[in-house]
Amino acid sequence: MKMVKRLAVGFIAAVALAGCSTMDGGANQYTMVSNGVMVATNGMTLYTFDKDSAGKSVCNGPCATNWPPVLVDANATVSGDYSVITRDDGKKQLAYKGKPLYFWSKDTKPGDKTGDGFLNNAWHIIKM
Numbered sequence: 001m002k003m004v005k006r007l008a009v010g011f012i013a014a015v016a017l018a019g020c021s022t023m024d025g026g027a028n029q030y031t032m033v034s035n036g037v038m039v040a041t042n043g044m045t046l047y048t049f050d051k052d053s054a055g056k057s058v059c060n061g062p063c064a065t066n067w068p069p070v071l072v073d074a075n076a077t078v079s080g081d082y083s084v085i086t087r088d089d090g091k092k093q094l095a096y097k098g099k100p101l102y103f104w105s106k107d108t109k110p111g112d113k114t115g116d117g118f119l120n121n122a123w124h125i126i127k128m
Helices: 002-018 062-066
Strands: 031-034 037-040 047-049 082-086 092-096 123-125
Touching: none
Parallel strands: none
Antiparallel strands: 031 037, 047 123, 082 092
């Protein structure tokens, strides 16, 4: 019975995500817009950090534990306002308009936006 319940929840989540429109006319396989906010394809809200400079993440170590970066394959293909940056640890991170993208560890379900304005308003959702 638990397996059936899990499959049903997974199916409902897949149907809900299928109803969301992707950005860049579908050219971006990593993000989409949900309720006017940029989210990852798993429905989790994405954030930017004011202390980052264009093309460079300063959120490493404990910061990256709380604000996990949106990692992509080394040979990820993106276009338009998207780019791929190299983090201090050599991993590749997705960026939007030059700003690295992150998740917030305290967001527990799709649609949560609990990190918006965190740390003296340094962390922001991306309104679309």
